[in-house]
Amino acid sequence: MKPDLTIQGLRVAYGSRVVVEGLNLPPLRPGTLTALVGPNAAGKSTLLRGMAGLVPRTRGVVRLGEQDLLAMRIPDRARHLAYMPQGLPGGVALTVLETLVGALRAVPGDRPVSGAEATRRALDLLQRLQIADLALLSLDRLSGGQRQLVGLAQALVRRPDVLLLDEPTSALDLRHQLSVMDLVHRMVREEAVIGVVVLHDLGLAARFADRVVALSQGAVQADGTPEATLTPGLLAAVYGVAGRVERCSQGHLLVLPDAPLPPSV
Template identity: 55%
Template sequence: MSAGLHVTDLSAGYRDRAVIEHLSLPPIARGETVALLGPNAAGKSTLLRALAGLTPARGSIRLDGDELNGLPLADRAKAVTYMPQTLPQGIALTVLETVIGALEASPTGQGHGGDAAERAMAVLGRVGIEALAMRGIDQLSGGQRQLAALAQALVRAPRLLLLDEPTSALDLNHQVRVLDLVRSLAREQDMIAVLVLHDLQAAARIADRVVVLSEGQVAAAGPPEEAITPAVLADVWRVRARIDHCERGSLRMVIDDIL
């Protein structure tokens, strides 16, 4: 099987409730950024957690030919990094310490000794929060903590990066910075990035491909201009919308009414 991410016949849920059933995704190539879109309860976070190995799942998840489903978490974490929506509270460490800890816990960080702080600071710089390095995590705002968590995820240099609403607590400037950074790093490091997003216009701007989920199934998939259409918006989100492109070629949508 070719390199990249191949998800086939995947089913996952919680207790006795199935959320996604027999779901398959188009193959995702190394270096691509993919946005998972859909209304609330569509199965986006469940799919992401299943890919991370945090929710029991049946089916096949192959990364560069290696089957991930059924692997112990410690083995899966060598290739996959997951950043959840909700971050843990009460951590009595500085931002720099948490990023160094994430690096030293990863295969790419083992044996680097004194280089760990330098590498951690470089990632904090790329995220734009090097000034927060010596601040305690428990002293940060929600948005700052989200950026610190992103730095912890990026420093591990995973093959598959899973981000669940990574911009939910960020202001507009930092939303643009984070999404552009994730796309750039995916291309630079030949990494696959899969992001759950609610902002369709932001997703269209940065994603190579979009997957729209509805009731645990793939409702649309492909380049943004093919997957985000008035018909999909009407069917999945129940809104009447117009979509065109601005003078710079970016997708632009106007919501006229609910259906």
Template identity: 55%
Template sequence: MSAPLHIQGLGAGYRDRAILQGLDLAPLPAGQVVSLVGPNGAGKSTLLRAVAGLIPASGSARLGDVELNALSIGERARHVAYMPQTLPQDVALTVLETVIAALEASPLDGPPRGAAEAAMAVLERVGAAELAGRRLDRLSGGQRQIAALAQAMARQPRVLLLDEPTSALDLRHQLEVLTLARDYARERAAVVVMVLHDLQAAARASDHVVVLAQGRLRVEGPPAQAITPQVLADVWRVRARVEPCARGQLQVMVDAVL
């Protein structure tokens, strides 16, 4: 069952430091990819962690009629999966074992296959079948990101949260991950929310872009409305040109620091 994600009056932070304060977003529809962009410290990762239930949050994060903030971590894990920026480097389990663990942590009423077979199917989907037998602590940063994506997708969540999923990847794998995110949203009628720093990638891969600065919403909407020279000047303090290429994709060219 597909349902939009509603963020209303959301507040979150760390210890005595508030990062997000009363954040309201337009409903994020199922079947779409949403990119969170903004300067360092804008609250992008904090927003993902709050929706995932990894840090205390006030206000409402609601998936359809389900108030996520009222659920236990285990209950929320049946709806939401979070991919961190990096996986721990000291985990001696194989990639296959970590994906199986993700499946078993949140059992699904899904296809009657064994956990190992289901885990291998996900690894094949993300192009990482050759990593199945390798230990996580012996992978490169980019390989660990792909393994983390497999863990998150394995649970077939209705909300998939990706924190800088392309930061350690080369160009080909960046495109593959963004394509996987878009396909997952469409095929599963899921809400995919990802943090990106590359504005061109955000424009290319997203249906909706949310620009945050200092824990507050600055602008949101389709890429062409949210990524403009004026927004780059106001939020990032740079002079830039935003122009469509021959194929209609937005290109961002930064000329100077303001």
């Protein structure tokens, strides 16, 4: 059985500016997808980067079973954890296929991955993401949405124990938003991955996440199933809007904001 991910007393700061302070979460389970939601500047992306060990001034516990991920060297941590940023760096002339093969072979695993196996796994994943036609294009020729899909592929190709995705659907059209979230949810379940995704779209969080953690000002405001977390009270308290949460004719949970609330005095 794969281990849980434990987060205790997490503090993430940029210089003297503390964004997340003393954050605790109940264990994140393998095979589940957790959505981090909240308004702008709530600390969602900072929390994700802190969990990934990408912010130097991060303190606290991020433990996978008995292994302290924050205490590991970067190559060792990368064996267990994959992080997808909001955007890939520019000016990269490698092809999409080359970047995926490189991502797969750059991290040492329990056994070496041959070039042929790495290529096969990369092409299979591109097929599942419906972007196999991009395989031989260089990254600097891709649109923003295409680059986002490639970034997701780079995170998924290594089949990590922990998958951290920062707004993987923000630049995608409606069709690709649904297909990407469906694929991520299925892969998390089928391969018993601990998935954590930052989402602005509460509808996607309600539909695809097993658990929703709502943040505001770097602190947890609610944590539980989508139905328990995404409530009119949360919309008012965290987002400052009046809204409804209802189920549609197909049983999906819908979050319906109606109007902004006046600022509290």
